[in-house]
Amino acid sequence: MKESPHGKLLLGIDIGMGGAKCAFYDCRGNYVAGKGAEYGIITPRPGWAEQNPEDWWQAVTACIRECIGNQGISPADVAAVGVSCTNAVVPVDRDGKAVHNAIVLFDQRTDREVRWIKENLGEERVFRVTGNRVARGTFSLPSMLWLLKNRPEVAEKTWKFLVPSGFVTHKLTGNFSITKSRLSYTLLADVRKGDWDADLARDAGVPLSMLPTPYAATDVVGTVQASAAAATGLLEGTPVIAGAMDTASAAFASGAAKEGAIFLTVGSTVRLCYTTDSDRFDRRFMNTSGVMGPKWLYTGATSGAGASLRWFRDTFGRAMPGLEPGTEPSFEDLSESAAGASPGAGGLLYLPYLVGERSPIWNPEARGVFFGIGLNTAFADFARAIMEGVGFSIRHLAEIILRNASAPPAIALSGGASKSAVWCQIIADIVGHPLIRLELGETETLGAALVAGHGAGLIRDPIGLIDMLVKKGKVYYPDPANKSLYDGMYALFLNVYADTEKDFLLLARSRDEQAP
Numbered sequence: 001m002k003e004s005p006h007g008k009l010l011l012g013i014d015i016g017m018g019g020a021k022c023a024f025y026d027c028r029g030n031y032v033a034g035k036g037a038e039y040g041i042i043t044p045r046p047g048w049a050e051q052n053p054e055d056w057w058q059a060v061t062a063c064i065r066e067c068i069g070n071q072g073i074s075p076a077d078v079a080a081v082g083v084s085c086t087n088a089v090v091p092v093d094r095d096g097k098a099v100h101n102a103i104v105l106f107d108q109r110t111d112r113e114v115r116w117i118k119e120n121l122g123e124e125r126v127f128r129v130t131g132n133r134v135a136r137g138t139f140s141l142p143s144m145l146w147l148l149k150n151r152p153e154v155a156e157k158t159w160k161f162l163v164p165s166g167f168v169t170h171k172l173t174g175n176f177s178i179t180k181s182r183l184s185y186t187l188l189a190d191v192r193k194g195d196w197d198a199d200l201a202r203d204a205g206v207p208l209s210m211l212p213t214p215y216a217a218t219d220v221v222g223t224v225q226a227s228a229a230a231a232t233g234l235l236e237g238t239p240v241i242a243g244a245m246d247t248a249s250a251a252f253a254s255g256a257a258k259e260g261a262i263f264l265t266v267g268s269t270v271r272l273c274y275t276t277d278s279d280r281f282d283r284r285f286m287n288t289s290g291v292m293g294p295k296w297l298y299t300g301a302t303s304g305a306g307a308s309l310r311w312f313r314d315t316f317g318r319a320m321p322g323l324e325p326g327t328e329p330s331f332e333d334l335s336e337s338a339a340g341a342s343p344g345a346g347g348l349l350y351l352p353y354l355v356g357e358r359s360p361i362w363n364p365e366a367r368g369v370f371f372g373i374g375l376n377t378a379f380a381d382f383a384r385a386i387m388e389g390v391g392f393s394i395r396h397l398a399e400i401i402l403r404n405a406s407a408p409p410a411i412a413l414s415g416g417a418s419k420s421a422v423w424c425q426i427i428a429d430i431v432g433h434p435l436i437r438l439e440l441g442e443t444e445t446l447g448a449a450l451v452a453g454h455g456a457g458l459i460r461d462p463i464g465l466i467d468m469l470v471k472k473g474k475v476y477y478p479d480p481a482n483k484s485l486y487d488g489m490y491a492l493f494l495n496v497y498a499d500t501e502k503d504f505l506l507l508a509r510s511r512d513e514q515a516p
Contacts, residue, residue, distance in 0.1 A: 130187050141186060262401060
């Protein structure tokens with residue numbers, strides 16, 4: 001069996017949009033074992049996006065059992081568990097069983113609820129209390145209201161509204177919880193107090209009894225119960241720590257917990273984060289408290305990053321030249337294909353708005369666009385155009401953040417895209433600023449594990465540990481020739497969006513007319 005130098009291991013669990021990851025670390029933050037599992041998104045109607053919460057749990061149990069059964073992890077060595085997650089709303093009954101699919105952040109069904117909130121609660125009031133704007137999918141309240149108003153049979157059975165980490169934590173412990181770093185994204189909590197705002201909840205029509213107990217990141221929510229021990233192989237009684245939302249967890253583990261730190265992670269979505277002591281929030285971003293201490297995290301997010309590449313793989317991957325019949329390419333294959341295309345993708349431009357877009361345009365009706373397809377456009381051009389389109393969306397965010405913050409020598413980069421050298425170089429060339437790839441790319445699970453270790457009393461100074469732990473890998477410097485090319489294409493990127501912005505609304509109306 002594998003053992004840490006301290007004889008203790010920490011389990012970090014991350015529930016992402018495209019899949020779950022479970023990783024075991026020792027108390028010095030060294031990776032010991034891990035496993036990931038994908039799951040899909042359910043789209044009952046155009047613009048709707050759901051997931052079956054049981055898929056999260058099945059992925060978690062399968063990953064943990066793989067590490068215990070085949071990677072030498074001893075359950076007796078696991079000292080604590082921490083959980084991080086993406087955003088979604090899942091209504092559960094008194095037993096914690098989901099009574100409806102989770103409505104995930106890509107969902108765009110709540111236009112009426114957003115209008116109602118703005119008219120009855122007031123967007124200024126919501127922003128003043130929660131630090132966030134009112135928007136579909138990204139924030140929980142519109143989805144809660146949609147369920148309460150449109151699914152009375154669901155509302156009748158609902159005991160609590162949970163987020164993914166709360167659902168998994170309940171499976172583990174039997175307790176209903178929400179981590180405080182996720183609170184402000186509900187639009188029902190005071191971001192500065194870290195607790196529910198009773199007046200907002202009352203005026204929104206969401207009973208406080210339906211909202212779970214808030215916990216600080218390092219709080220112990222409970223211990224692994226017998227049913228979870230049987231499902232996962234963990235020992236009954238193992239402490240489970242609240243953890244943090246995925247972005248906060250990743251920023252924490254990347255060393256971006258100090259004033260002025262800037263951090264970029266590119267996974268299913270893009271998150272460009274800025275840590276500050278100031279609570280003067282920018283409504284173009286998503287804003288929340290940090291993992292530890294009086295810190296605030298400003299986050300710019302692009303929804304269709306790795307999700308765009310996954311969609312392309314799943315839809316067109318089998319057409320990739322040189323692929324064996326009946327197989328589909330890996331992400332590494334797509335990266336190699338993109339490397340074979342020239343910068344600029346042969347004049348092909350991509351807007352990565354497959355599920356609408358969050359910051360900074362906040363347009364739920366926007367959709368993906370390939371602009372400039374010609375007879376000479378090859379498979380590799382499409383793959384590269386997707387990577388470049390994500391890069392342009394990152395630049396759109398970076399221009400705002402770098403205008404208001406001191407630029408670091410290099411921006412720390414993690415996430416799945418950091419494994420692709422060509423994608424790292426593309427982003428550096430487009431943003432025009434050096435990127436430094438972190439050697440530990442899976443920062444969500446590491447952050448969850450380190451927070452768990454601190455909450456369990458095994459790590460006294462997690463921030464100091466991270467400062468020693470973060471190993472900075474290769475630096476990607478902008479290529480001047482490519483940057484010049486991309487400067488022109490970025491201007492075109494902005495123009496194409498501006499020219500199609502009104503058309504997206506017309507397209508949305510057409511989709512509604514076609515919907516069953």
